Amino acid sequence: MFFSVLILFFSINSARSQDTFSIVAIDPVTGEVGSAGASCVTGSIILSDVHPGRGVIHTQASYLSSNQNYARSLMNLGLSPQQIRDSVVAHDAQGNPSVRQYGIVDLISGGRTAAYTGTNCLD
DSSP states (O other), rough: OOOHHHHHHHHHTTOOOOOOOOEEEEEETTEEEEEEESSSSTTOOOOEETTTEEEEEEEEESSOOHHHHHHHHHTTTTHHHHHHHHHHTTTTTTTTTGGGGEEEEEGGOOOOEEEOTTTTOOO
């Protein structure tokens, strides 16, 4: 009985959910990396760009593949998460980084991080 009520509660609340999250994570001991996310924006694309042994770039909101590919190339070159974030924002393919979100982490020095949420993000 309790289990059925709990499922119903979560089903009702999920229909009204307005939460968005992004998580990027590393294990500096094992070198494992990963990410997860959810969005309340209809049609939102969330992309986890996982680089085993190196780091993760997590993108959501107004995803644009050319921006993601650019960020990936910067991580492959060894730039820091902050440098990647700053460069992707400065060189947004549509000239509008204010509608985008990024979360970036790498394995250097126990893990460096950077995040960006544009001022016009719908999330």
